Amino acid sequence: MTDTASNIVDLSRMTHQQRAALPLSTEVAQVIAEQHGVCIRPLAMRRIDTTTGRVDIIPVPCGSTRQDQCRPCADKARRLRMAQCREGWHLDTEPVIKRATPSTEQQELMAARADLLLAYSQCRAAGDEDSCEQIADSVAELDGQLRALGVRGRLAPLDPAPKPVKRSTRRRQDAPNLPRRPVERRTLGQVFAGRYRPSTFVTLTLDSYGKVDAHGAAIDPDTYDYRRAARDAIHFPALVDRFWQNTRRCVGWDVQYFGTVEPQKRGAPHLHAAIRGTIPRAELRAITAATYHQVWWPPHDQQIYTQQRPPVWDTRAKTFTDPDTGVPLPTFDQACQELTEPAHVVRFGPQVHVKGILGGTEEAGRHIGYLTKYLTKSISHAAGLGEQATEAHREHARCLHAELLITPCSPRCPIWLLYGIQPHGARHSTTPGRCKGKAHKPEHLGIAGRRVLVSRKWSNKTLDDHRAERGQFVRQLLEQAGIHPAHGPQDGPYLWERTAPADPDIPPRPVLLMQAVAERQRWKAEYTAAQLAATGPPPDTNRSATFDQAA
Numbered sequence: 210m211t212d213t214a215s216n217i218v219d220l221s222r223m224t225h226q227q228r229a230a231l232p233l234s235t236e237v238a239q240v241i242a243e244q245h246g247v248c249i250r251p252l253a254m255r256r257i258d259t260t261t262g263r264v265d266i267i268p269v270p271c272g273s274t275r276q277d278q279c280r281p282c283a284d285k286a287r288r289l290r291m292a293q294c295r296e297g298w299h300l301d302t303e304p305v306i307k308r309a310t311p312s313t314e315q316q317e318l319m320a321a322r323a324d325l326l327l328a329y330s331q332c333r334a335a336g337d338e339d340s341c342e343q344i345a346d347s348v349a350e351l352d353g354q355l356r357a358l359g360v361r362g363r364l365a366p367l368d369p370a371p372k373p374v375k376r377s378t379r380r381r382q383d384a385p386n387l388p389r390r391p392v393e394r395r396t397l398g399q400v401f402a403g404r405y406r407p408s409t410f411v412t413l414t415l416d417s418y419g420k421v422d423a424h425g426a427a428i429d430p431d432t433y434d435y436r437r438a439a440r441d442a443i444h445f446p447a448l449v450d451r452f453w454q455n456t457r458r459c460v461g462w463d464v465q466y467f468g469t470v471e472p473q474k475r476g477a478p479h480l481h482a483a484i485r486g487t488i489p490r491a492e493l494r495a496i497t498a499a500t501y502h503q504v505w506w507p508p509h510d511q512q513i514y515t516q517q518r519p520p521v522w523d524t525r526a527k528t529f530t531d532p533d534t535g536v537p538l539p540t541f542d543q544a545c546q547e548l549t550e551p552a553h554v555v556r557f558g559p560q561v562h563v564k565g566i567l568g569g570t571e572e573a574g575r576h577i578g579y580l581t582k583y584l585t586k587s588i589s590h591a592a593g594l595g596e597q598a599t600e601a602h603r604e605h606a607r608c609l610h611a612e613l614l615i616t617p618c619s620p621r622c623p624i625w626l627l628y629g630i631q632p633h634g635a636r637h638s639t640t641p642g643r644c645k646g647k648a649h650k651p652e653h654l655g656i657a658g659r660r661v662l663v664s665r666k667w668s669n670k671t672l673d674d675h676r677a678e679r680g681q682f683v684r685q686l687l688e689q690a691g692i693h694p695a696h697g698p699q700d701g702p703y704l705w706e707r708t709a710p711a712d713p714d715i716p717p718r719p720v721l722l723m724q725a726v727a728e729r730q731r732w733k734a735e736y737t738a739a740q741l742a743a744t745g746p747p748p749d750t751n752r753s754a755t756f757d758q759a760a
């Protein structure tokens with residue numbers, strides 16, 4: 210335990226009266242909760258033991274990944290990502306995907322679902338909307354049952370989306386000029402003498418849009434290319450996808466990665482990635498230089514309409530029209546058919562950092578910390594746009610945001626209407642030029658996709674699997690030491706119910722927080738006892754991290 214531990218209020222050593230006398234303001238309770246690594250804004254859930262009828266109000270953690278919302282939950286989420294990163298980076302045996310064979314119940318439900326789907330398409334063809342609606346309800350119910358039985362993956366939708374417009378071969382210029390090898394079904398790199406597990410750490414950056422100062426602000430905002438910066442940020446995830454495809458084809462094996470997308474100070478996204486196995490530096494550079502992504506969207510350089518003079522929704526024709534002539538605007542797909550060149554092309558910049566890392570070394574641990582360092586911060590905070598940001602830096606972010614407000618983020622984006630194009634899914638409630646997408650929000654700087662990108666066979670586990678495994682580890686340790694949790698396996702099964710703030714049985718928030726703290730302290734004491742019983746020596750930091758993830 211560190212020095213701060215002496216300041217922590219130890220509730221488990223207090224009498225009930227002492228505990229009741231504590232100043233229970235929400236702030237104090239939050240500080241204590243934070244010191245103990247307990248969620249500071251838990252959800253009060255009602256837990257009903259269906260055997261005994263006992264009802265308890267249980268504080269359930271909020272699960273936020275942002276430390277400005279809930280530091281304990283964000284720290285926990287980050288530690289879980291670190292564990293996921295560590296586990297996959299230097300694997301020395303191929304991960305095996307074990308799929309359970311479907312149970313009879315699952316098969317029967319799937320067969321029933323297929324029958325309903327057929328009936329639905331027949332009713333739809335016959336124009337029988339009432340039956341369609343009934344069938345849709347039944348399918349939704351079946352889907353719920355299938356999910357509850359652990360069926361994963363995509364279930365066929367009732368109304369399949371129309372096939373995308375086929376592009377002419379002329380447009381297929383996406384294959385870069387790289388050596389192409391058939392991709393073998395292995396995910397491990399070379400092993401040297403069966404002892405070393407060399408792996409790779411790579412950082413990919415976007416091109417320069419103009420000179421920036423030490424804080425990341427444009428030196429000359431008039432010549433800084435905010436337009437290209439905004440578009441590159443929005444299409445960065447597609448570029449990264451293409452990079453992994455090209456890498457696999459070029460090296461000839463199923464390369465696995467754990468990557469994080471972070472903003473640079475200038476606001477442009479960049480990618481840090483841990484790659485399992487080694488890829489020669491020159492090869493990675495060649496792949497990066499050859500990788501590009503073409504955006505086959507209609508041109509969006511000249512605004513035709515403004516928010517003051519927007520296109521008008523025609524209720525009868527169910528379409529957006531020109532406010533003066535009443536002529537319907539072309540749809541996104543119509544506008545795409547006439548394209549002869551992409552609206553935008555994204556490429557990486559010349560800066561590529563590649564580093565060889567040996568598994569199990571201190572350096573590997575440091576890079577895992579580096580990869581996950583900013584995950585608990587919002588994009589703009591990670592870019593240094595906090596309270597200490599310079600005025601020039603803020604102005605720079607404002608210019609980038611102004612451009613993002615007129616840059617469409619997807620084929621569904623209502624910003625298309627400013628360019629005279631009806632986006633997918635346009636309706637009477639669509640406001641021209643207003644998109645709720647994350648890409649346009651000031652705190653996202655155009656970086657709207659996932660922050661963590663993990664390939665499927667990295668650790669071969671989902672985040673939930675990792676979480677469950679940690680819990681399992683702690684439970685086993687407790688069991689071996691003969692410690693039984695207060696709620697034993699004989700309790701339950703439980704029913705969980707949401708609560709409303711006005712419910713009379715909901716304790717005030719500070720009490721709920723203290724309840725969570727006391728519970729955690731009890732757990733931690735049991736865990737430490739179990740550890741001592743199992744191993745003897747005092748718990749090391751790694752073990753206590755394990756506890757933190759499980760608790």
Ligand SMILES: [Zn+2]
Pocket residue numbers: 247248249250251270271272273279281282283
């Ligand atoms: Zn929380």
Ligand SMILES: [Zn+2]
Pocket residue numbers: 617618619622623624644645646648649
């Ligand atoms: Zn949008």
